[in-house]
Amino acid sequence: MTQRPCIAIVGRANVGKSSLFNRLLGHRVAVVHDRPGVTRDRHFREWEFDGRRVDLVDTGGFIDESLDPLADQVRKQIDLALDAADVVLFMIDARTGITYDDIQLARAVQRKGKTVQLIANKAERPQDREAIGEWMKLGMGPAAPVSATAGYGLDGLCEILRRLIPASRGKYVPDEKLRIAILGRPNAGKSTLVNRLLGEDRMIVSPVPGTTRDSIDAEFIWQGHHFQVTDTAGLRKKARVNDDVEYYSNMRSLESIRRSDVVILLVDSLEEGLPEQDLRILRQVEEAGKGLVVAISKWDALEKDHKTFDILCKGMRQRIPALAETPMVAFSGLTGQRVPRLLESVLAVREASMKILGRENVIAYFKECLDAHSPPYAHGRPVILTRCCQVHVNPPMLAFETDSPDLVAESYRRFLRSRAIDRFGLAGIPLRISFRKKLELRTDEDLARFGGDVPESAPEA
Numbered sequence: 435m436t437q438r439p440c441i442a443i444v445g446r447a448n449v450g451k452s453s454l455f456n457r458l459l460g461h462r463v464a465v466v467h468d469r470p471g472v473t474r475d476r477h478f479r480e481w482e483f484d485g486r487r488v489d490l491v492d493t494g495g496f497i498d499e500s501l502d503p504l505a506d507q508v509r510k511q512i513d514l515a516l517d518a519a520d521v522v523l524f525m526i527d528a529r530t531g532i533t534y535d536d537i538q539l540a541r542a543v544q545r546k547g548k549t550v551q552l553i554a555n556k557a558e559r560p561q562d563r564e565a566i567g568e569w570m571k572l573g574m575g576p577a578a579p580v581s582a583t584a585g586y587g588l589d590g591l592c593e594i595l596r597r598l599i600p601a602s603r604g605k606y607v608p609d610e611k612l613r614i615a616i617l618g619r620p621n622a623g624k625s626t627l628v629n630r631l632l633g634e635d636r637m638i639v640s641p642v643p644g645t646t647r648d649s650i651d652a653e654f655i656w657q658g659h660h661f662q663v664t665d666t667a668g669l670r671k672k673a674r675v676n677d678d679v680e681y682y683s684n685m686r687s688l689e690s691i692r693r694s695d696v697v698i699l700l701v702d703s704l705e706e707g708l709p710e711q712d713l714r715i716l717r718q719v720e721e722a723g724k725g726l727v728v729a730i731s732k733w734d735a736l737e738k739d740h741k742t743f744d745i746l747c748k749g750m751r752q753r754i755p756a757l758a759e760t761p762m763v764a765f766s767g768l769t770g771q772r773v774p775r776l777l778e779s780v781l782a783v784r785e786a787s788m789k790i791l792g793r794e795n796v797i798a799y800f801k802e803c804l805d806a807h808s809p810p811y812a813h814g815r816p817v818i819l820t821r822c823c824q825v826h827v828n829p830p831m832l833a834f835e836t837d838s839p840d841l842v843a844e845s846y847r848r849f850l851r852s853r854a855i856d857r858f859g860l861a862g863i864p865l866r867i868s869f870r871k872k873l874e875l876r877t878d879e880d881l882a883r884f885g886g887d888v889p890e891s892a893p894e895a
C-alpha cells in the first residue's frame with residue numbers, strides 16, 4: 435500500500451498546533467488546553483481535503499515547553515515527526531513573534547530538508563499581521579498568517595497545500611507487500627514473535643549509541659505472501675533510560691502504525707486486562723484507519739481448558755466495545771503454535787480493507803438497513819437517508835446522503851456500521867461511516883483505480 439502523504443504541524447508549545455489540527459479536521463478531536471503539553475493521543479488523523487487523502491500529524495504534546503528545545507528527547511520527537519512528513523507546517527505565534535525556541539526548532543526542521551511552509555497563527559487581528567517581514571528571518575520564506583480559532587486564512591493555507599500535494603499523490607496504488615506493526619506493552623512477547631517470523635535472532639541487538647534514525651524494517655515471505663515488519667528497532671531490548679519516556683514511545687508507536695497496513699496488538703495471556711497503553715494504541719489504530727488483529731501471546735504457558743480462549747475474548751470484547759468484531763488469535767511465539775493462523779488473520783484483514791463492496795451489494799445493504807430500522811427522529815422530524823455509496827477503499831468508507839448530516843443519531847451510525855461489518859465481512863477493519871448533504875457517487879471502477887480519491891483530472895486508463 436502506498437503511504438498517504440503526511441503533513442506534520444510542528445512548532446513550540448502553545449502556538450496553536452492542536453487548534454489548527456482540529457480546525458482542519460472540522461471537528462474537535464484533540465484536547466486543546468492552555469497548559470502546554472496536554473495533547474497526548476489524538477494527534478494523528480487521516481484527513482481528506484479537496485480529493486486528497488493525507489495523514490495529518492499534530493506534534494502538540496510531544497514538544498513539551500519544560501524541556502530544552504535542544505534536549506535529546508525533543509530532538510528525537512522532531513526527528514520522528516519530520517522523517518514521516520512530506521510537508522511540514524512550521525507554526526509560530528504571530529502575537530509573541532519569533533522566540534529563541536522557534537529559532538532552535540526551525541533549525542532542526544531545516545536540517546531535514548523537507549518542504550516547509552511557515553504559518554503564523556493567532557493572526558486574526560490586522561495588527562497581528564504587521565510583523566510579516568520579521569518572520570522572514572526564520573529563513574522559511576513568507577509566512578501564511580492564519581487563525582486556527584477564528585478560521586482566518588485557512589482557505590489560503592489549503593490553497594498552498596493543494597499546490598504542495600498534487601491530487602495524484604493521494605492516489606491509491608496497491609503493492610504486494612503487507613506491512614505489519616507489532617505493538618504491545620513491554621514483555622508482551624513482541625521480539626519473540628518477530629524472531630519467530632524472521633526465523634532468526636535479529637532483534638536482540640544492542641542499540642548503536644548516538645543513532646536516532648533507528649527505524650528498521652524486516653521482510654519475510656510466508657506462503658507466497660510478502661510481509662514487512664515495520665520498526666523492528668522499536669522492539670530492541672534497550673536500557674530503559676530516556677527512550678521510554680511516555681511521549682517518545684507514543685510517537686514511536688504512532689509512526690509504526692502509520693507505516694503499516696495491519697497492526698498486531700499483542701496482549702499477554704499471563705497478564706490481567708488491557709493496560710491504558712494498549713487502549714491508546716487501539717484508538718490510534720482506529721484513527722489512522724488501519725486494520726487490527728489482537729494476538730493473545732504466550733498461549734503455551736497459560737493453564738487453560740477448552741473454554742479459556744472464548745472467556746478471554748468475551749471479556750475483552752465486553753470491556754472494550756471497539757473490539758466487538760476484531761479478530762483474536764491465541765498463539766505462542768516460543769513454540770510457534772498458531773503463528774500461521776495469526777498471519778492468515780492478518781491477510782484476511784488486509785484483504786477486507788481493500789475490498790470493493792460492489793454498487794449492487796451496497797444498494798441492497800442500504801435497503802435492508804432501512805427496512806430493518808428507520809433513523810430515529812431528530813427535533814420531532816424524520817431524518818431521511820436517500821442514498822448510500824462506498825466512497826473509499828482502505829479503509830472502506832460508506833457515505834450516506836441526507837439533508838441533515840448532523841442529526842443522524844450515533845446509535846443509528848453504529849447500527850449501519852455493524853450491519854455492514856457483518857454483511858461484507860469487514861471484521862478488524864476501521865470501517866468509516868459518513869453522512870453528507872451531497873453524495874458524489876463512485877463507480878466500482880473508480881474505486882478500483884483510485885481507492886476513492888478521484889483526482890481533479892483523472893488520467894486516462
Ligand code: GDP
Nearest residue numbers: 447448449450451452453467494556581582583
Ligand atoms: P499547541 O500547544 O501548539 O498545540 O497549542 P493549542 O492548540 O493547545 O493552543 C494554545 C492556546 O492558544 C489555546 O489557549 C488556544 O485557544 C490558543 N489559540 C490557538 N489558536 C489561536 C488563534 O488562532 N487565535 C487565538 N487568539 N488563540 C489561539
Ligand code: GDP
Nearest residue numbers: 620621622623624625626732733735766767768
Ligand atoms: P517484548 O518486550 O514484547 O519484545 O517481549 P519478549 O519477546 O522479549 O518476551 C518477554 C518475555 O516473555 C521473555 O522472557 C520471553 O521469553 C517470554 N515469552 C515471549 N513469548 C513467549 C511465549 O510464546 N511463550 C512463553 N512461555 N514465553 C514467552
